[in-house]
Amino acid sequence: MAYAVVMAGGNGTRLWPRVRKNAPKHLMVHADKTLLEKALERANALVGWDNVYVTTNENLRDTIIDSIAPELARNVYTEPAVRDTGPAIGLMAARIAAWDPEAVIAFLPADHVILDEAEFNKVLRVALKAGETVDGLVIIGIPADEARTCYGYIKQGKTLYVEDGLPVYRVERFREKPNSQRAEKYVRQDEYLWNSGIVVGRANLILRLLGEYNPKLEPGLERIITSLGQPHEADMVREAYIDFERIAFDYAVLEKATRVYMVVGNFGWEDIGSWSSLAKVSAKDTEGNVFSGRAIGIDTSNCLVSTQDKLVAAIGISDLIVIDTEDVLFICRKDRDQDVKALLRRLRQTGWEEYL
Numbered sequence: 001m002a003y004a005v006v007m008a009g010g011n012g013t014r015l016w017p018r019v020r021k022n023a024p025k026h027l028m029v030h031a032d033k034t035l036l037e038k039a040l041e042r043a044n045a046l047v048g049w050d051n052v053y054v055t056t057n058e059n060l061r062d063t064i065i066d067s068i069a070p071e072l073a074r075n076v077y078t079e080p081a082v083r084d085t086g087p088a089i090g091l092m093a094a095r096i097a098a099w100d101p102e103a104v105i106a107f108l109p110a111d112h113v114i115l116d117e118a119e120f121n122k123v124l125r126v127a128l129k130a131g132e133t134v135d136g137l138v139i140i141g142i143p144a145d146e147a148r149t150c151y152g153y154i155k156q157g158k159t160l161y162v163e164d165g166l167p168v169y170r171v172e173r174f175r176e177k178p179n180s181q182r183a184e185k186y187v188r189q190d191e192y193l194w195n196s197g198i199v200v201g202r203a204n205l206i207l208r209l210l211g212e213y214n215p216k217l218e219p220g221l222e223r224i225i226t227s228l229g230q231p232h233e234a235d236m237v238r239e240a241y242i243d244f245e246r247i248a249f250d251y252a253v254l255e256k257a258t259r260v261y262m263v264v265g266n267f268g269w270e271d272i273g274s275w276s277s278l279a280k281v282s283a284k285d286t287e288g289n290v291f292s293g294r295a296i297g298i299d300t301s302n303c304l305v306s307t308q309d310k311l312v313a314a315i316g317i318s319d320l321i322v323i324d325t326e327d328v329l330f331i332c333r334k335d336r337d338q339d340v341k342a343l344l345r346r347l348r349q350t351g352w353e354e355y356l
Contacts, residue, residue, distance in 0.1 A: 001051065001100055001103055001104070002046070002047045002051065002103070002104045002105075002106070002128050003047055003051045003052075003053065003096055003100075003103050003104070003105045003106070004043035004046050004047045004051065004052050004053070004105070004106045004107075004108055005053045005054070005055055005089075005092045005096075005105055005106070005107050005108065006036070006039045006040055006043055006052065006053070006054045006055075006108050006109075006110050007055060007085065007088065007089075007107055007108065007109050007110055008024070008026050008036055008039075008054050008055065008056040008060070008064055008110040009055065009056050009057045009060070009079060009082070009088060010024065010025075010057070010082075010111075012024060012025030012026075012111060012272070012273065013340060013341055013344055014273055014274045014275070014337065014338065014340045014341065015028065015272070015273075015274065015275060015278070015340075016330070016340050016343075016344060016356075017323055017325045017327075017328035017330050017355065018306065018323055018325060020356065021059075021356055022059070022060070022063060023063075024060055024063070025111050025272060026039070026110035026111045027063070027064075027067055028272070028278075030113055030272070030278070030281070030282070034067060035110055035111050035112070035113070035272060036054075036064070036067065036068065036110045037067075037068070038113075038114070039108055039109070039110045039111075039112065040052060040054070040068065040072065042108065042114065042117060042120060042121070042124075043106075043108055045117070045121050046106065046121060046124050046125065046128070047106075049071070049072065052072065052075060053075045053076075053077060053092065053095075053096075054068070054072070054075060054076045054077070054110075055076075055077050055078070055079060055088055055091070055092050056076065056077075056078060056079070057078065057079055057082060058078045058079065058080060058081075061076060061078045064076055077091075077092065077095065079091060079241065080237060080238040080241040080242055081241055081242045081244075082246070083241065083244045083245070083246045083247070084246045084247055084248045084249075085107075085197075085248050085249040085250075086210065086214070086217070086244075086247040086248055086249045086251070086252035086253070087217065087241060087244040087246075087247070088249075089107055089199065089206060089210075089249050090206065090207065090210045090217065090221055091224065091237070091241065092105070092107075093105060093201075093203045093204075093206040093207050093210075094203075094207060094221060094224050094225050094228065095228065096203045097203035097204055097207060097225070098225070098228045098229065100203065101202075101203055101204040102202055102203070102204065103202065103203045104128050104131040104132050104200065104201070104202055104203075105131075105200070105201065105202075105203055105206070106124055106127065106128060106131075106198065106199075106200045107198065107199045107200070107249075108198055109197050109198070109271070111271065111272045111273070112196070112197075112269060112270065112271055112272070113268075113269070113270045113272055113278075113281045114267055114268060114269060115267065115268025115269075115281065116267040116268045117267070119265075119266065119267035119268075120265065120267040122164065122166070123140060123166060123263050123264075123265045123266075123267060124140070124198075124200075125164070126163045126164055126166045126168065126263050127139075127140060127198075127200045127263045128200055129163060130163065130168050130200070130261060130263065131200040131201050131202060132202070134160070134168070134259070134261050135259050136201075136205075136257060136258075136259030136260050136261055137199060137200065137201040137205070137206070137209070137253070137254070137257065137259075137260050137261070138168070138199075138200040138201065138260075138261045138262065138263065139154070139171070139195065139196070139198060139199055139200070139254065139260060139261070139262050139263075140196040140198040140200075140262070140263055140264075140265040141154045141156065141169075141193030141194065141195065141196065141262045141263070141264050141265065142193055142194040142195075142196050142264075142265055142266075142269045143193055143194075143264065143266055144186065144187050144192060144193055144194045145187070146187060147180060147183035147184040147186070147187045148183060148194070149177060149178060149179060149180055149183050150177065150273060150274070150338065151177065151194045151195060151271070152174060152175065152176045152177055152194070152195035152250060153174070153175040153176075153178065153183075153186050153192045153193065153194060153195065154171055154173075154174055154175075154192065154193050154194070154195050154262060155171070155172040155173045155174075155175070155191055155192055156169050156171070156172065156191040156192070156193060156262065156264075157169055157170035157171055157172035158170050160261060166263055166264070167263075167264070168261055168262070168263055169261060169262045169263075169264075170260075170261055170262075171260040171261060171262050172191075174195065174250065174254055174255045175192075176250065176251070176255065193262070193264065195250065195254075196265060196269060196271070197250075197271065198265075199249060199254075206253075207221060207225070209253045209257055210252060210253060213252060213253055213256040213257065214245075214247070214252050214253075216244075216245060217244060217245070217252070219240075220240035220241065220243055220244055221240070223236055223239075223240045224236065224237050224240050224241070227240075268281075274337045274338060274340075275304055275321045275323070275332070275334075275337045276304075276321070276334050276337050278290075278304070279304045279321075279334075282304075287300060287301040287302070288301055288302040288303075289301065289302065289303045289304070289305065290303070290304045290305070290306075291305050292305070292306040292307070293305075293306060293307035293308055293312070293324075294307055294310070294311040294312065295307055295311070295312045295313075295314070296311070296312075296313050296314070297313070297314040297315065297317070298314075298315045298316070299315060299316045300314045300315065300316065300317050300318065301318045301319075302318050302319050302334070303317060303318065303319065303320045303321070303322065303334075304320075304321045304322070304323075304334070305321075305322045305323075306322070306323045306324065307322075307324040308324065308325060308326065309324075309326070310324060312324055319333060319334045319335070320332070320333060320334065321333070321334055321337055327355065328355055344356060
């Protein structure tokens with residue numbers, strides 16, 4: 001049977017000040033719905049509501065439950081500590097394997113914007129079917145149209161077979177977040193694609209690969225598996241999970257595994273990891289501006305302006321990000337939006353943690 005797990009952990013600090021400790025980025029509104037709502041709708045279209053699960057940080061559980069349909073609340077699970085996607089995927093694979101070891105699971109990040117949802121559904125169905133039969137994991141590669149250093153890259157290998165008009169490729173290698181020069185080189189070579197972060201695989205296979213390539217994780221995963229359904233489950237899961245190293249699934253498995261396959265997703269994808277990435281998939285005026293809330297400009301171009309309660313008026317500016325919240329006014333050049341993390345470190349050093 002097929003399942004979908006929507007990954008709704010993490011806060012997305014580069015979208016500060018709209019995103020805060022208790023206001024995660026997947027609850028940002030895009031095209032009249034939150035990113036999480038849209039991710040859940042896509043998951044439902046793939047596998048049906050009964051087989052859709054959400055995993056999130058413990059401190060975000062109530063926030064997540066309050067923002068989704070009540071009937072989905074029973075399918076929300078929490079991670080006892082922040083340990084990145086490697087342990088998070090392992091924990092959910094263990095939970096689902098407890099009743100369906102051969103289950104095929106699509107792990108879907110909650111912070112993606114998908115412009116062509118019909119094509120997304122087609123691509124993911126091919127990936128889920130491949131996940132049932134191939135001897136490895138299946139990932140979704142995104143055609144790279146510019147040299148971005150914030151994404152990992154996948155080198156496409158030979159075609160394994162074609163399903164519903166879509167080739168299933170072997171993955172030749174991964175290249176994690178290159179420098180700008182190497183990224184430019186990759187974009188000039190058609191066989192390199194962006195790594196979307198979407199992973200499909202059988203529950204028991206995911207657990208085996210995590211244990212095989214990360215021996216430090218194996219004992220904890222085994223303790224979790226044996227504790228599921230037992231009276232002491234919550235305590236055992238917490239104890240094992242807290243001891244896990246913090247590691248992304250890409251590093252933990254994908255870059256080490258010899259059998260990884262790929263379906264290309266040409267469905268208008270954007271990973272909303274920064275204000276600039278949000279601007280790329282937002283409606284623009286004739287001058288290339290993205291205005292949200294009451295904003296108006298003269299001789300203003302290529303700006304992103306977001307306001308909640310007051311009018312923002314601009315004259316003669318370009319290539320700026322302006323975010324107005326109740327307690328923060330944030331102004332940044334578009335080409336510097338990756339430096340928000342450094343700004344947040346400065347806030348901590350200054351002792352102004354109430355703004356985080």
